[in-house]
Amino acid sequence: xxxxxxxxxxxxxxxxxxxxxxxxxxxxxxxxxxxxxxxxxxxxxxxxxxxxxxxxxxxxxxxxxxxxxxxxxxxxxxxxxxxxxxxxxxxxxxxxxxxxxxxxxxxxxxxxxxxxxxxxxxxxxxxxxxxxxxxxxxxxxxxxxxxxxxxxxxxxxxxxxxxxxxxxxxxxxxxxxxxxxxxxxxxxxxxxxxxxxxxxxxxxxxxxxxxxxxxxxxxxxxxxxxxxxxxxxxxxxxxxxxxxxxxxxxxxxxxxxxxxxxxxxxxxxxxxxxxxxxxxxxxxxxxxxxxxxxxxxxxxxxxxxxxxxxxxxxxxxxxxxxxxxxx
Amino acid sequence: xxxxxxxxxxxxxxxxxxxxxxxxxxxxxxxxxxxxxxxxxxxxxxxxxxxxxxxxxxxxxxxxxxxxxxxxxxxxxxxxxxxxx
Numbered sequence: 175x176x177x178x179x180x181x182x183x184x185x186x187x188x189x190x191x192x193x194x195x196x197x198x199x200x201x202x203x204x205x206x207x208x209x210x211x212x213x214x215x216x217x218x219x220x221x222x223x224x225x226x227x228x229x230x231x232x233x234x235x236x237x238x239x240x241x242x243x244x245x246x247x248x249x250x251x252x253x254x255x256x257x258x259x260x261x262x263x264x265x266x267x268x269x270x271x272x273x274x275x276x277x278x279x280x281x282x283x284x285x286x287x288x289x290x291x292x293x294x295x296x297x298x299x300x301x302x303x304x305x306x307x308x309x310x311x312x313x314x315x316x317x318x319x320x321x322x323x324x325x326x327x328x329x330x331x332x333x334x335x336x337x338x339x340x341x342x343x344x345x346x347x348x349x350x351x352x353x354x355x356x357x358x359x360x361x362x363x364x365x366x367x368x369x370x371x372x373x374x375x376x377x378x379x380x381x382x383x384x385x386x387x388x389x390x391x392x393x394x395x396x397x398x399x400x401x402x403x404x405x406x407x408x409x410x411x412x413x414x415x416x417x418x419x420x421x422x423x424x425x426x427x428x429x430x431x432x433x434x435x436x437x438x439x440x441x442x443x444x445x446x447x448x449x450x451x452x453x454x455x456x457x458x459x460x461x462x463x464x465x466x467x468x469x470x471x472x473x474x475x476x477x478x479x480x481x482x483x484x485x486x487x488x489x490x491x492x493x494x495x496x497x498x499x500x501x
Numbered sequence: 502x503x504x505x506x507x508x509x510x511x512x513x514x515x516x517x518x519x520x521x522x523x524x525x526x527x528x529x530x531x532x533x534x535x536x537x538x539x540x541x542x543x544x545x546x547x548x549x550x551x552x553x554x555x556x557x558x559x560x561x562x563x564x565x566x567x568x569x570x571x572x573x574x575x576x577x578x579x580x581x582x583x584x585x586x
Contacts, residue, residue, distance in 0.1 A: 186534040193530055203525035204558060206538045207551045211558055243555065251551045252544065 208243070209254060215240050226290050231263040234286045238270040241289070245406040249273020278409050280416030292401025293412045297391040298419065299380055303346055305329075305338040313430055314378060315341070321433075321443045322349050352450035353379045356443070359465050361497050367432050369490040371443075372497070373422045374429035383496075386419045418492065425489040442467050508579055523557060524550035 192198040204211055218233075218240040225233025239257075242250035253261075253269050261269070263286075271283045283294050300314060301307055308315040308326050318324040324341045331337040353375055360372035373382070380388040389397070402408040433440055446465050506514075528550055532539035 185537070189534040189537070199526045199529065200523070203523060203529055203550075203554055206529065207525045207547070207554050208558070211555070247552045247555065248544075248548050251548045254551075255547070258538070 207251070207254070209257075210236075210239050210243050210250075213240065215244065223290065226287065234289075235261075235263060235266045237289065238266055238286050241404040242270055242273060245404060245409050246273050246277050248277060274409075278413040280413045280420065281409065289404065292403060293408050295386060295394075295402065295412055296416065296419070297386055297389050297394045298423070299385075299387055299389040299393060300378065301390050301393065302378065302380075303341050303343045305340045307340065313434075317374075317430065317433060318378060320440060322353065322447060324349060349447075349451070350379060352447055352453075354381060355450050356446055356465075357381070359446070361493060363465070364490075364494070364498070366486045366490055367429065367439075369493045370425040370429040370432065370486060371439075372493065373425035373489060374433075377422060377426045382422055384415055384418055384422065386415050387422055418496075421484045421489055421492050424484045425486070428486065428489075439467075521557065523553060525554045 192202050213236070218236050221230075221233040222237035224230065225237070239250065239253060242253055249270060249272075252273065253266065256265065256269060267286045270286065274281055274283050281294055282296070283289070288294065300311060302314070302318060302324075315326065318341065319326070324345055326339050327342050327345075329338050329340055329342070357372050357375045357379075360368045360375070376382040377387055382388055385394065402412055442465070449466075524546070528539055528542060528546065
């Protein structure tokens with residue numbers, strides 16, 4: 175028979191024995207730091223999708239642990255530590271979302287249920303020819319009308335939809351070459367506020383090259399793209415795309431404010447657009463068309479109207495890095 | 502180019518392999534024997550230990566898979582008298 179005192183000392187004895195044995199020490203460390211090691215990530219993911227429909231919160235939590243283990247070790251580590259104090263579903267959810275935000279600050283995940291849609295991507299692209307556009311974005315619609323003569327017109331009813339009012343697709347297509355050329359000219363000026371104006375036009379004409387800015391949510395999913403999987407490189411890419419999106423949206427906002435305050439700029443843009451439209455065909459090898467800007471010390475405009483998280487210098491640096499053609 | 506390896510050569514190679522010092526094992530050794538898992542410690546240390554052990558066990562599993570894929574090599578010059586029939 176073992177005495178009670180011997181029983182009390184037994185855990186210490188066993189711990190000591192485990193630490194003396196290399197393999198047991200390794201197993202102990204793995205059980206402590208990485209309890210999900212033996213789970214098959216593919217099976218966990220499969221269980222998650224079943225769990226979504228059956229509202230199986232255990233399956234959802236397990237998937238969050240599995241993704242954290244694969245992509246965000248910092249979050250995995252703290253979630254495992256918290257797991258030992260009997261975490262509830264909402265605590266795991268909060269801990270996981272917080273962990274994602276800490277490493278990828280531009281990604282917004284609110285719920286484990288939303289993981290089914292892949293890495294969260296906020297598509298903010300403009301569908302300028304949709305009938306909802308003037309109501310949803312009256313400021314942008316006004317700029318398109320003032321600068322590019324893209325007025326809202328009555329669109330007659332077709333077999334598939336009723337009569338509506340929107341920017342004409344045909345007119346938009348006519349203006350696009352001139353707009354793209356104007357963007358090139360603005361980029362070539364290589365200073366502010368032209369960088370902000372270039373970003374505004376890229377956003378309005380969906381040619382930033384960033385899917386988040388060029389596609390609306392409907393357009394993206396209708397195009398048949400797959401959701402981004404929960405892998406570290408995907409999270410990194412999505413975070414970077416979101417960061418760039420913020421820079422462009424802040425730049426577009428500053429440019430919008432500039433256009434609302436500075437009639438001379440609007441007139442300069444209109445004049446250039448008129449010249450470009452009159453040129454009919456603009457080829458790469460053509461003589462460059464100069465922009466007719468008001469004579470002014472433009473450096474003073476830096477930072478005017480800045481209201482976002484990023485500043486004009488960052489926008490200019492981003493433009494130089496990603497949009498200036500080096501060849 | 503690899504042209505072959507004697508069992509003595511293999512033993513020599515294995516003998517000079519440095520033991521791996523895993524941060525997680527080190528932290529466990531520092532833990533008082535009365536508790537099964539260490540408590541406290543900095544988050545940075547824990548993250549480092551976790552990342553290391555995930556990577557270490559991943560490498561071990563990959564090595565195991567590669568070993569399992571090796572073709573058997575008949576050993577003719579190594580006497581194993583205890584298994585002789």
